[in-house]
Amino acid sequence: MKLTDLKVKNTKPTDKYQKLSDGGGLQLLIYPVRKNPKSSEDKPLPDLGGGKEWKFGYRFGGKQKTIALGTYPSLTLAEARIKRNEAKTLLSGGEDPSLYVTKKAKKAAVVQAHAVLQIAEDRLFHHVAVEYLDSQKAVHTDKHHKKLEGWLKNDVIPWIGKRAIDEISTPDMHGVMKRIEERGVISTAHCVLALCNRIFRFAVVTGKIDRNPCVDLQGALKPVQGKNFAHITEPKDIGELLRRIDTHRGTHVVRSALILLPLLFSRPGELRQMEWSELDLDAARWTIPKEKMRKGKREHVVLLSTQAVEIIKGMQPLTGELRYVFCGANDETKPMSDGAINNALRTLGYNTQEEITGHGFRHMASTLLNEMGFKGDLVEAQLSHKDKDKIRATYNHAKYLLERKVMMQVWSDYLYALKQGTDILEFKKVS
Template sequence: MTLSDGGCLQLWVSATGSKLWNLAYSFDGKQTRVALGAWPSVSLRNARQLREEAKALLAKGVDPREQRKQDKVREAVKRNNTFDAVADELVEKKRREGKAEKTLKKVKWALGFARQSIRPRPIGSITAPEVLAALRTVEARGCHETAVRLRALVGQVFRYGIATGRCENDPTFALRGALTTPVTKLRPAIIEPLAFGGLLRSIDGYAGDPTTRIALQLLALTFVRPGELRNAEWSEFDLNAAVWAIPAGRMKMRRPHRVPLAPQAVSLLQELHAFSGHCRLLFPGLRSVERPISENN
């Protein structure tokens, strides 16, 4: 059933009782219509106002139906045009590129500081002072290095937004020199033979947790990164062949790596097996055997 309100505004009533406002009109010599919304969500007053707006478009030679389609597209783009949306896409891009979950977790954690301060609106309208205000909240905690790294990460979000056509400039470029430069405490490597020997003797004489001592000794014998050793699993080791096969997922370069084990390293692993051989990890944490020891050990 169709009820007419005049001016080509109609209320269509379906067999189920639902009611929909429609505007019948002629455009480019063809008879057509455009839906204006369902009653009662769209009241009679609102429907009449929408009719007048549609007539104003027709007077300008614009098809109201096509205009509504374009408006919906713009709204959809706007919803996916915020800093949060672009940041989420960047994280997914990094995941497709094979970045480790630990790395992605750090990226999301850092971006969380920016999300708290930058309001959810089109990324192209965000200014340098707004980004600086977000960075200042991190800097105010004394985390100067984190603030500098966050600026670089936020810049990646804006550059991805530029590449995908959702903004035209990167406001972080204007913030160079605006943040406090972190003071780096240099820790030179021990390269003198006598000093290095003293370090190894100190490790051998360590009176704390024996697993910590073994971890330090294995670092010196295998030349791997601390994170690679902390997350090592017993299934990766072939003590008979004296080889440690580190999977690609735990390597910085995302390639599998084989580490030859010296006889001293094999002996240390056999000693360690008495402590953690029943676990998946070589160095399980104190709170949970499914998590490795802290990097601060």
Template structure:
């Protein structure tokens, strides 16, 4: 291989053409431009390794992507490292390892890992989580999680606020906090920086699901349900929701093997809290509910008690039930399927005078005793059974009223 030793100029480098043999254009200090037979031009430098004193060559970059001035700057940096006993080759390997580590330590990578480990949560929760993560990844997804500051997360929240999505801004901060806490637990960062944002995000005005709480109006609605002309399954679901006041998703995803009609109980783990606790909620079934379930069992066509209209592998959609209410004349501004829980809670306490604590337990909410300990969801079962039967009988009176 021919070696041409010249002080290099930009013009010389630019005009370097391939020949039948590869050659070098030296710039001194071990730096040279390597010109291959195919015309590929790369900056390289020869040096002696600090420990073994053997000769080594390292490629700095390609011309013209790396200019002569940039190559000289790399040479200076390399010489400084050598003076400190640092082998450029080993340093490059260390830099590559760090780069790979950082690629697995970005917010996006850790968030993906966190989401892959999420189990026992509903599909809608997963979709909502990914929706918030898309917002976060747009701003901080490619940043190493250790380099993310509270203000970086706040910027994402502020963007949502500027669009008028105050609730989304809160959800974004919550989602970011979950990822940070997972990173802390797995040793990827020291702390959850979103804790510094408490109080910095506008609090959205809480809106409750529309719910009828006037006994007379509620009785009229129950009577209207009896005349619903849609499918038998939808009509039965509409009747059971006010009777049992479970979450609509819990009813829609209910499985036949969760029912014990001989014991008049329905036992399931609430989907909303399935990830944090495996405790089952026992719903004592009043005689009216047992009768409805027995009639429904004669039409069973799936493991789900309420399968979708056109398939047996998916449950009925929430929209199906809300549309049924709408066809009965109850728009979303007056009553929704979620609102039946609020209707029951209000009337059980205000009209039937049941203890609020008992009602909250049946709603599946965490209720604590005087010592701050959470009640188990299977406690006070006899009292709750009496309450559920009293509530069902009360609804019958409202329908007749």
């Protein structure tokens, strides 16, 4: 007589084994219970699992065999019948159901183990770091992306890369940073800490961790000491440099940018991203929007000398229809490479570590303009250095435009005189 759901549910374990048959080889085995001699509590027999288990009995190869299909109530009567019918189909095809069940169980175990392993890998710091960098590719240049990858590969991954990200503590991260500091590269330590901080913040947002261990490291690293970029301040050496720049055999874009940079002494990154829409050549002004400025606090006006305007106008036939004045060599929709200026200086025979770098033109101008007698506030305003006094900064921004224009023309005339070989031994002080 076939079983019913009610019969299966209501049959309780006793002190003896029970078998309920559903026909076709399907049986429900009900394990007995026994009295624990040390208490009155009923417990299942050991190693039998207790409760109720579905079995399928059959003959294969002249031998009687039995396979377990699952336990009740996890496997219902209807589901047990389906498994029995699947086994009978295998038998009719000449296959042993026990082998099929074993293979299926092994496959399920492999799938489960792989899933567990995948979860474990997803929690590793290395995996989360790569996931974060991939999410930022759209806003990173290739060069910057590789720099971040290099920091992680050299200074972070070897120490914590294979650890679960939710197990990494603040002292662990402090140890990573101290190793970088001990190499004497304090600025790199600060950059790497900032990168790790962003990775852990990403992990918090994506639900991988509850707390960022880098938060408490603020102020724990040695402060970055001010660094002067390599620069030239001797007039004769400056004249030689400017003459060499005129002989640069690179592209017209790079050569023009290199000629213009000493005249404007803006940051190389600002110059290479100069856009035609930012220029008013009739008014001899270049207005850099605040989004491009360091910390993005305020737009910056660069006053252009007549020489600077002439150089920029010389770019119009080449890039006037494009977005950037100094576009990339391989992609005209992007600005010139951020390494182009220093690469050009190296081709001219200069050591960018010890003699002159693109950023060094700012130091050169600052030093000489102050020696020429220009007000320090004028020079600082042209350099777009932040004035700590906000009221004075706003006032100076407007007041100094005319004076800065005069200063920039004097500076360009001075550089052109040096390039022509004029021997200027003393500066004429500016009142």
